[in-house]
Amino acid sequence: MSHISEPTVRRLSHYYRVLEEVAAEGKWMISSHLLAEREGITSAQVRKDLSSFGSFGRRGLGYHVEHLRQEIRTLLGLDRRWKVCVVGAGHIGSALLGYRGFADQGFDIVAVFDADADRVGRTLEGLVVRPMAQLSARDAFEIGVIATPARAAQPVADALVAAGVQGVLNFAPRKLRVPDGIMLRNVDMTMEFESLSYALTRTTAARPRRKRTRRAP
């Protein structure tokens, strides 16, 4: 199968989330309509996305939940475990370490590093914060997460690449350079606010204006 665009990958993630929920409820089949259940996704889009990797629902029955869940799981690379380290033991780093959902999807955060001597040695969610000097290829991390202030982000990215990570997830609000062949994803929380702001602006604009009382001519 050829390259899938990032928006498609996001939709697959969304379908996967819905499939996990309905599987937990003990359901066997799901309609494209129910899979679509999110603003901006139509059931036609769902059928297009899923047929592109050969998964076809049955008219009137929908998709087989467990079968589809396994297919998307494999496609997203969730049928294996990833060894993840986090750099930055501040608020975002702590939030990431505390979030159990990552381990459920195969992302094992196994180490946390910080440049601040005051933070090194503290225990955070069961992990001892390690000094940056210990970030090396010895640990064979596959994904490195940057949860540092903006100014530190590029040197940290370089250190992660030197330590052999294949992918970098950047939470710092700075554009980073990584060598070809290293995957980089940026998480920009402002974007979520902007998406909300866009939607709110449209709704407000679409609301019927209050009638003005005109004076009789």
Add this chain to the structure above:
Amino acid sequence: MSHISEPTVRRLSHYYRVLEEVAAEGKWMISSHLLAEREGITSAQVRKDLSSFGSFGRRGLGYHVEHLRQEIRTLLGLDRRWKVCVVGAGHIGSALLGYRGFADQGFDIVAVFDADADRVGRTLEGLVVRPMAQLSARDAFEIGVIATPARAAQPVADALVAAGVQGVLNFAPRKLRVPDGIMLRNVDMTMEFESLSYALTRTTAARPRRKRTRRAP
């Protein structure tokens, strides 16, 4: 202009980010190629997105940076300020309060609430954590951010709606119900990991296999 899909809004956010960067560098014009600079966006997509709201680049010159920045700013509803409150003074809440970028885009976090009596009264980034009982329509919040554990998310969403917010940004890993007319956006950090995992799986699969030494027949 009609409704824009969520992926398009995300791309507009991305273009806006790039335009702010090049404006800061003092550039006047930008090419669609430079605006595209992200995986999954082509310069043809940029031209399509921008022409859809009547912005056309000039061949060989590109787009006028300041003009386009203002246009996207208005479209995304960033030319005004939004009054935001955060519920949950834990790691994610603290990370949000500490992030200066929100205020730069017009999102003013003016209050933070928590159900935990131990947190109430503490000062976090200049704001005193308030008890949930004080969350009311009196403050006229426009956007409410949920940064609580999953089990608390739905009651908090209900409380925010009762307090009159128009939009909800949910960081808790739970699907929420809000009344029609209230905008809801979910931020799922696992999705970013999944996007990376997908990309890494593809790269690994695409790498040329090491040649096997065949025995002579």
